[in-house]
Amino acid sequence: MIVAFHGLLVLGIIGTGLVAGVFFAFSGFVVQGLDRLPPADAARAMREINVTAPRPPLMLALFGTGAVLVLLVVFVFIVTGRIGGTGWLMLAAAAVYLVGAIGVTAAANVPRNNRLAAAPATDEAALGAAWRGFRSGWLAWNHVRALTSTASCACLVVAALAR
Numbered sequence: 018m019i020v021a022f023h024g025l026l027v028l029g030i031i032g033t034g035l036v037a038g039v040f041f042a043f044s045g046f047v048v049q050g051l052d053r054l055p056p057a058d059a060a061r062a063m064r065e066i067n068v069t070a071p072r073p074p075l076m077l078a079l080f081g082t083g084a085v086l087v088l089l090v091v092f093v094f095i096v097t098g099r100i101g102g103t104g105w106l107m108l109a110a111a112a113v114y115l116v117g118a119i120g121v122t123a124a125a126n127v128p129r130n131n132r133l134a135a136a137p138a139t140d141e142a143a144l145g146a147a148w149r150g151f152r153s154g155w156l157a158w159n160h161v162r163a164l165t166s167t168a169s170c171a172c173l174v175v176a177a178l179a180r
Contacts, residue, residue, distance in 0.1 A: 034170045035078050035082075040166055044160050048155075052152070060145065086115070106173070110172035126158050133151045
């Protein structure tokens with residue numbers, strides 16, 4: 018049973034770190050690279066990224082990590098009968114990740130992706146305007162996803178070291 022717990026903890030650390038890295042990459046350089054393009058081309062490129070993003074590698078990392086964190090908290094509660102000690106760190110990691118990575122993705126980033134996708138593909142001015150309307154809000158919420166995924170990973174690392 019302890020091996021399963023440690024396996025979940027390691028998977029949680031790897032998953033939150035991986036997802037934090039993906040979001041960091043977008044915040045750190047991908048969007049800035051797109052900004053070097055004319056706005057309509059940036060919109061087209063981001064639309065293509067948004068077509069490829071919701072596939073198994075990213076979806077497994079994003080949602081699989083959320084499932085691992087929930088299982089980790091349930092495991093701690095079942096084994097100990099309470100959430101105490103490092104269990105609070107694991108609960109915090111799960112809550113921060115579920116709200117800050119998955120919740121923000123669903124509530125803030127995906128709707129912006131959908132609005133960008135709805136811009137007429139052949140209208141340069143509309144695509145440019147869509148990019149300008151998309152970029153700052155999407156990027157700000159992506160920063161939140163990067164920070165909360167990183168915070169979740171840090172909580173799990175501290176919990177692992179404290180054990």
